[in-house]
Structures are given as structure tokens and as C-alpha cells.
Amino acid sequence: MTRVVQVTFDCADPAGLAAFWADALGYQLQGPPAGFGSWDEALDALGVPAERRNDASAVVDPDGSGPRIFFQRVPEGKQVKNRVHLDVRAAPGRQGDDRMATLEAEAERLVARGATRLQRYEPDPPLGAGHIVMADPEGNEFCLD
Numbered sequence: 001m002t003r004v005v006q007v008t009f010d011c012a013d014p015a016g017l018a019a020f021w022a023d024a025l026g027y028q029l030q031g032p033p034a035g036f037g038s039w040d041e042a043l044d045a046l047g048v049p050a051e052r053r054n055d056a057s058a059v060v061d062p063d064g065s066g067p068r069i070f071f072q073r074v075p076e077g078k079q080v081k082n083r084v085h086l087d088v089r090a091a092p093g094r095q096g097d098d099r100m101a102t103l104e105a106e107a108e109r110l111v112a113r114g115a116t117r118l119q120r121y122e123p124d125p126p127l128g129a130g131h132i133v134m135a136d137p138e139g140n141e142f143c144l145d
Contacts, residue, residue: 018057
């Protein structure tokens with residue numbers, strides 16, 4: 001039986017990190033539950049106090065094909081390098097200088113939105129196409145591939 005996968009990030013600012021990843025992936029913030037015009041309206045109805053309204057957030061693929069990404073507030077900060085990370089496929093089908101130029105442009109765009117550039121790996125044929133390692137605004141590593 002096939003399972004549905006959700007990717008979860010532990011973080012300090014779920015709303016902020018959700019906004020970053022929505023932009024990075026072309027996703028959108030998940031809308032409120034059916035019957036509510038906004039998240040504030042839904043959270044009011046659920047009795048969630050103002051200080052708890054940034055405890056969680058989620059983004060979804062507008063086409064419905066990618067996994068939901070969930071962000072949950074945790075008290076501790078990031079401690080070590082991620083063992084699992086996202087690869088953002090920013091240059092599919094491109095090779096060589098064209099591929100790396102596309103990745104560089106996306107790296108610059110994401111740095112302007114709060115990401116940090118960590119390291120560039122040059123193409124190393126036949127298996128290595130080249131990629132750029134980045135970190136999101138809370139330090140979670142990801143690759144532009």
C-alpha cells in the first residue's frame with residue numbers, strides 16, 4: 001500500500017519558515033479548514049490564544065502532487081547538520097555552465113529571502129552534475145540541484 005509523505009521541520013518560527021519554503025518551492029500556505037475565511041477565524045473558534053498562533057504552519061503544492069510540508073515550533077535550536085535534507089530541483093535537464101548559472105541565479109534569489117549559501121560543488125561528470133548547498137533562515141541545509 002502506498003503511503004502519503006509529509007515533511008516536517010522543527011523550528012523557532014513556523015510562519016516565517018513556511019513563508020520562505022512556500023517561495024522557494026512554488027508552494028502556497030495551507031488554507032484554513034473548510035467553513036472558515038481565515039486561520040485567525042478558525043483559531044478563534046478553536047480557542048487558541050494569540051501567543052500559540054505561531055506554533056505550527058504548513059505549505060502545500062498548489063498542483064497537489066508534492067508532499068505537504070509542516071513546520072512545528074520547538075523550544076531548542078538546531079544543533080547539528082541535517083541527516084536528511086531537501087534537494088530543490090532548480091535546474092532539471094540542464095548541464096554544465098547553463099546548469100550552474102541557473103543554480104547561481106536561484107541561490108541569489110533565495111539569499112535575498114533569508115537563505116545562506118554554504119558551498120558550491122562543480123560538475124564532475126559522468127555522475128556529478130554540480131549543485132549548491134544552502135541553508136534556510138533557521139540553518140536547515142538543502143541543496144539546489
